Amino acid sequence: MAGISLAALLAPxxxxxxxxxxxxxxxxxxGRSAAFYAETYGGPGVQPLTTASRDLLFSPPPxxxxxxxxxxxxxxxxxxxxKEAFLDALSTDFDGTGVRIETLTAAETEAKAPLLRADWRRxxxxxxxxxxxxxxxLHAAYLRQARRAGAQILTEAELESASFLENWQIETRRGRVQADLLVNAGGxxxxxxxAACGVSPIGLQPLRRTMVVADLDRPVADDWPLTVDAEGGFYYKPDAGRLWISPHDEVPAPAGDAQPEEIDxxxxxxxxxxxxxxxxxxxxxxxxGLRTFAPDRLPVYGFEAADNPFFWCAGQGGFGIQTAPAAADLCAALILGRPVPHGLNAGTYAARRFR
Ligand SMILES: Cc1cc2nc3c(=O)[nH]c(=O)nc-3n(C[C@H](O)[C@H](O)[C@H](O)COP(=O)(O)OP(=O)(O)OC[C@H]3O[C@@H](n4cnc5c(N)ncnc54)[C@H](O)[C@@H]3O)c2cc1C
Incomplete structure (x- = not known):
């Protein structure tokens, strides 16, 4: 999502x-996400990107x-x-941000989430x-836009190494590519x-997250909300008569083809x-799937250094889909030397904060 959304904006x-x-x-x-948009998800540092993505996601131009x-x-x-303090903390985190959050009573909670036990719905x-x-x-729309604007998408083309002389000489499994700028959207x-490009790592950590699709011993209504334990123990949401359940796990894992573990x-x-x-x-x-975080759990968007045409588009954690439109806008503006869009603070996400 990160690479193709940015490619779509740069290709024209x-x-x-x-x-x-x-x-x-x-x-x-x-391809492995829980597929939701929630402005609170990822915390107040991520929320400006999520909110700024709303227009494209909610009202895409035809x-x-x-x-x-x-x-x-x-x-x-x-x-x-x-454990109500977790609800209070969430509410406080988003005070003054414009994100709509309403406190519900026990009866209102039960009406929205009839499955919840009494001690979870006070x-x-x-x-x-x-x-x-x-x-x-969304991914297909960005792919179409990128291709229409002339971007080449090379699959089975692993970047194996790259070095910068007068430009980037990138060795891939499908041969050499030369470029003035290299964007790292490697998830x-x-x-x-x-490291393969001679740039110091930032300390990005992939964390494994598990999703389970379950039949219950009772019908699942499609209009149940995404129900999230504010303490971070689980979330669940309905999908076509079944429930998607995640234990909200964050198990450090090497980059790779993550598989669910029985224990999770x-x-x-x-x-x-x-x-x-x-x-x-x-x-x-x-x-x-792997959710990959920078040490401060904010994404990393920006040049490695003013004189290094290596651009980071990484650390999208658990919010890389819902923030993709605004993140691509921000990265494209930084690369093309245009004003920072959506009132975002580019410094918050800059790679240079780790240097
Ligand atoms: C279980 C789960 C639930 C989630 N739920 C949500 C959600 O509800 N909402 C939300 O917004 N986000 C969610 N996320 C997070 C979201 O999925 C990610 O933030 C986002 O997909 C990251 O996109 P990406 O393009 O950076 O990574 P990826 O999709 O992993 O893409 C990185 C790509 O780089 C390629 N690559 C790596 N190395 C090389 C190389 N050397 N050469 C060439 N190619 C290379 C890989 O093959 C891969 O295709 C969830 C994630 C998980 C795992």
């Missing part, structure tokens, strides 16, 4: 080649996507009795702006890509069942 102005190691783009983090890219969901932040926070994102649709591999699947089921008056009857499938 520059000659762009996207190097993808796999045979198909989006087989790693982008030439970008004729299909809607989001659908109604809503998020309900809940806490077990005695109060809750309702985030009406949360949506499901059509991730494949979980971004630090490896940097069991934890997902256990945490869900401890909060809900329902049982998992069958696990239909599960998957895992």
């Amino acid at each position: 102005e520059r000659s762009v080649v996207v190097l993808e190691r796999e045979a198909h783009p989006a087989m790693h983090a982008t 030439e970008f996507s004729e299909q809607p890219l989001v659908s109604d969901r809503g998020a309900l932040h809940v806490a077990r009795q005695g 109060q809750s926070l309702w985030e009406p702006g949360c949506r499901d994102i059509d991730v494949a649709g 979980a591999w971004a630090d490896h890509v940097a 699947i069991a934890v997902a089921v256990d945490r869900f069942e401890s909060a809900a008056d329902a049982h998992v009857a069958r696990i239909e499938r599960s998957w895992a």
Whole structure:
């Protein structure tokens, strides 16, 4: 998502080649997300990027996507009795940001989330702006836009090494590519890509997250909200009669093709069942993916140094889909030497904060 969205914006102005190691783009983090948009997700430092992405996601121009890219969901932040401080902290974090969060009573909480046990629904926070994102649709729209503007997408073209002489000499599995600028949108591999280009790693850490798709012992309504434990133990949301459940795991893992572990699947089921008056009857499938974070959990957008045409577009953590439009706008503006868009503070995300 990171690479292709930025390529789509740069291609009208520059000659762009996207190097993808796999045979198909989006087989790693982008193809494995939970597909939601929530302005609170990722914290107040990420929220300006999420909010600034809303226009494109909620009202895409027809030439970008004729299909809607989001659908109604809503998020309900809940806490077990005695853990209400987590709800207060969430509310305080977003005071004055313009993000709409409403406090719900026990009755209102029960109406929205009838599965929750009584000790989980004494109060809750309702985030009406949360949506499901059509991730494949968004990715396809950026791919179309990039190709239309002349970008070349090379698959099975792993960047193996690169060195800068008068320009970048990039050795790939499909031969040498030369470029004035190299953008590192390598997801979980971004630090490896940097090292292969002679640039010091930043300390990006991939963290594995598990998703379980479950049948319950009772019907699942499609209009249930994304229900998030404010303490960070789980979230779940309905999808086509089943429930997607995540144990909100963050297990450090090497960059690679992440697979779900039995223990994390069991934890997902256990945490869900401890909060809900329902049982998992069958696990239909599960998957895992890597969410890759910088040490301060904010994304990394910007040049390595003023005199180094190596540009970081990395560290998108658990918010790389919902922030993609604004992140691509920001990165394109920095690369093309244009004003920073959306009132964003580019310094917050600059790679130079780690140097
Ligand atoms: C379980 C889960 C749930 C999530 N839920 C959400 C959510 O609800 N909302 C949200 O906004 N975000 C969510 N995310 C986060 C989101 O998926 C990521 O932030 C986003 O997909 C990152 O995109 P990316 O392009 O940086 O990474 P990737 O999609 O991993 O792309 C990186 C690409 O770089 C390629 N690559 C690596 N090294 C090389 C090389 N040397 N040469 C060529 N190519 C290379 C890889 O093959 C890969 O295709 C979730 C993530 C997970 C795992």
